[in-house]
Amino acid sequence: MAANTYLAYDYPLLSAFWTMLIFFLWIMWFILLFRVVFDIFRDDSLSGWAKAAWLLFVIVVPFVGVLAYVIARGRSMGSRELARAQAQREEFDKYIRDTAAxxxxxxxxxxxxxxxxxxxxxDITEEEFQRAKEKVLS
Known part of the structure; x- marks a missing residue:
């Protein structure tokens, strides 16, 4: 009798590794899904209908929809994120300059x-100190 051997379940350590791999991939999938959904909403170049179509595609057929979105718009996705981060940095720097002023x-x-x-x-002599003191007090 030849019994089927399933390595992931016949050896407990492999089962633990398999479970961790599946869990990791599951978490990564949700991170990618949320990044795509957020990118759809943040993209100003898409019209409302295009956003609705992409969102419907991602929700109805999630794996195909997300992969199609990443293939079609993945490069611009990174550039939009970079532009948003730079704009946020410039706004923060402007706030700091305005507050300091x-x-x-x-x-x-x-x-x-x-x-x-x-x-x-x-660093300064007594004479320089006296002159600067007079300037400050005047």
Missing amino acids: QQAPPSSVDQLAKLSEIRARG
């Missing part, structure tokens, strides 16, 4: 403390 100039007490620290380090 709105801050009040340092007070005379802060400037005197900084001058005193510079003098204590020996």
Whole structure:
């Protein structure tokens, strides 16, 4: 009698590896699915009807729909993500610049403390300190 041998189930360690592989692929599939759906909604070059058609295709026939979307629009998918990240970075940098520009100039007490620290380090002489102090106080 020849019994069928299923390596993944006859050897417990292989069964654990097989389960981890299937679980990993399942998680990767959902990540890809959500990235495609988000890209469909974020793409400004697609009309509403095209977005609806792609979304219907991805929902009704998920494996074929996602693979077709990645084949047809995969390259532009990456460039759109890059453009969105750059725009977000520029917006953040602009916010930082605007916030920094709105801050009040340092007070005379802060400037005197900084001058005193510079003098204590020996970077300026006593004469330079006195001149700078007069400028700050005037």
